[in-house]
Amino acid sequence: MFDPRLLRAFVTIFESGSFTAAADQLHLTQSTISQQLARLEESVGHSLIDRTARPLKLTTSGEYLMGYAQRILTLQQEAEAVLKDPAGSIPIRIGLPEDMMSTTMAEVFGVFAQENRSIRLDVTSGLSRNLTERYRNGELDIIIVKEPAASADCHAFFPEEMAWFESENAMTSLSDPISLVTFPQDGLYRDEMFETLDRERRRWYIAFTGSSLESVLVSVETGLGISLLPIITTKGRRVRRNISLGEATPMVVSIYTWEKAGLISQLVDKMTTVLHDRFQSNS
Incomplete structure (x- = not known):
């Protein structure tokens, strides 16, 4: 496994054109840069840069390694950026019947996701019985379902004529x-x-x-x-x-959630308001 520090020294020496310039860019001494390149060459068993050439040139082995080294460093930077950015790090899995996915409900999801960048919403429409089974199996965090009667653990329910x-x-x-x-x-x-x-x-x-x-x-x-x-x-x-x-x-439209506090609970409250307004306006 390549040490990213050694790969960075190798790439920077080549791209800057000299050990001195590379040392300045990486805020290291020239001696340290030379040692890091030597350690990388020792680990691969080949000379990577022709030190006698002016300007510096890659050896055949160096040419082979350079492309890989640049990609490895790029991937490392991308991984670090993703880990530092909390966006989408908390999944919330939601299931609801197709006709409950109204424009108003979709707007609630959209605004909530924009206001909470750490959230990654995963919304699925489906048949109520299937959604209930998935919820009870722990596959969904929030569900809206239609049923003959609401269970005792529902968050709220509304009659549907x-x-x-x-x-x-x-x-x-x-x-x-x-x-x-x-x-x-x-x-x-x-x-x-x-x-x-x-x-x-x-x-x-x-x-x-x-x-x-x-x-x-x-x-x-x-x-x-x-x-x-x-x-x-x-x-x-x-x-x-x-x-x-x-x-x-009549049936009832029920909303269920495992969480009673935190972000999920906040979203459930907003979804419940949409349901209340929907059925209140048509009562």
Whole structure:
């Protein structure tokens, strides 16, 4: 393993053109610079600089080593700079459903990261059940999830009203069998849909499965089928409520965190405010 001090002496001698200039740049004596080069040559087993040439020239071995030495020193400088800069040294892993990643929520993340350069945010959207499992396994620090009821250790929760929706151009009566637009397997709304239809003894089939809220809404708008959705997500969409299957059971949107103090707790408070404003304005 090369001693960076010896490599720096070697590179500086070559780049400055003399032992005297190198000594001045490194704030060392000429004798020390000469000793450091001699130690490097001894460790590699080859002469690296032709001391008799004017100006100084690299030997063949010196030419081979010079490129590597310059890269090693550059990498060392980069590593030192990264370690001295705290930016991104504290990861915060966040999981939330796609429709909770609103513009306002994204702005909270952006401002928080700018104000706390030591933070590195890692935000993932996904299905609530999967996010909850990852949180309980310690893979996520903060989660927002949708669930039938909040657990005792949640930081806060907010009711989310649900309803069945169909295209605004749909016929007045449901088809038989009923065509459904759903989220993927393990999706919370999906199971609730199946349970309701089975309880009502209605025949059904899945017409479309979408991994995003947008694809599900578009499919309902265009008449592919009906779907159970949060009322708040359908505003401004070309859909209408279908009451033939009765009132849907509300869900709750819950936020969880392992940390009760510090930076993570501060971020959770800001996220909770966004959720409060979201559901308060639509209550």
